[in-house]
Amino acid sequence: MKSGPELKERLVAQALSEGFVACRICRPWDVPHVPERLQAFLEAVYHGQMEWMAERTHWRGNPAALWPEAKSVIMLAESYSPEHDPTEILQHPQLGAISVYAQNKDYHDLVKKRLKRLARWLIAEAGGEVKVFVDTAPVPEKALGQAAGLGWQGKHTNLVSRELGNWVFLGSVFTTLDLPEDKAERDHCGSCRACLDVCPTDAFPAPYQLDARRCISYLTIEHKGPVDEELRGKLGNHIYGCDDCLAACPWNKFAVAASDIRYAAREDLMAPNLSDLAALDDTAFRAKFSGSPIKRIGRDRFVRNVLYAIGNSGVPDLLPSAMALTDDPDPTVADAARWAVQQLT
Known part of the structure; x- marks a missing residue:
């Protein structure tokens, strides 16, 4: 050896x-x-x-x-x-924001x-x-x-x-090999609060603590059923995950470029139109997100997220997309659609 x-x-x-x-x-x-x-x-x-x-x-x-x-x-x-700047899309409410890792x-x-x-x-x-x-x-x-x-x-x-x-x-x-270990890293956050202050839903009760129940990544990916109305308006146009706290970190000035081209954003997922995504049925959803982590949450939860984003958009042209889903077979989707219609009328 x-x-x-x-x-x-x-x-x-x-x-x-x-x-x-x-x-x-x-x-x-x-x-x-x-x-x-x-x-x-x-x-x-x-x-x-x-x-x-x-x-x-x-x-x-x-x-x-x-x-x-x-x-x-x-x-x-x-x-x-x-x-690209992953926060730039937040200025375009008619588009959906998908977390960088899932693009x-x-x-x-x-x-x-x-x-x-x-x-x-x-x-x-x-x-x-x-x-x-x-x-x-x-x-x-x-x-x-x-x-x-x-x-x-x-x-x-x-x-x-x-x-x-x-x-x-x-x-x-x-x-099972006994390999020489490295020295542990110490904390270098100092007094910085950039990641905490940027969170739209106040998901950090204190530094180094995360309440997943308020985290947009959790709410759009892991949470089943309707999202509390108190939080829906804070989701903005996030439809799968959230990069706000990651993007705010000043240590990213030293970020290393991704070595695998398969992490580069697909053009149709970097800034997708909410109206197109709301129209996806189960078959179209599965085809679009084949090989993507987004496929795991299924069409219903994803379209629920899209409808919350439509409700937050303030864009009247998106009203027909929401109205078309108010009687969706999935009760959570239908509830999200009705909420979106209320926000836009």
């Missing part, structure tokens, strides 16, 4: 050649603060309808329990930094394939066993990312890096 430092150096080089922008290593047990923070989050019911967050907490709070044989966690960052292919598929290739390389070079994770398992990626030195969890709770900004996806490779 190669020496630890030499193997690690070659591992980092291989990770960069695969398209990752950074590779750091920590131990599975390097995040002892996670269980307490997770418990406080759940007790405050900040997770809303995401019941899965309250399940398998012994794993979600303790990566060492997820796979006790693992000795090292290889944390990878992959950039999806946008080439093309599903990142889960792209990142996981890179992780698997890197894991296979590591096994061929040094043996051992591996498991790869990207955002779909009970793994606290952001906390592990900070422990490994990729960045720190900012006041908006996302990972921020002085070298990369915060437009990054995270992936992890757990391994």
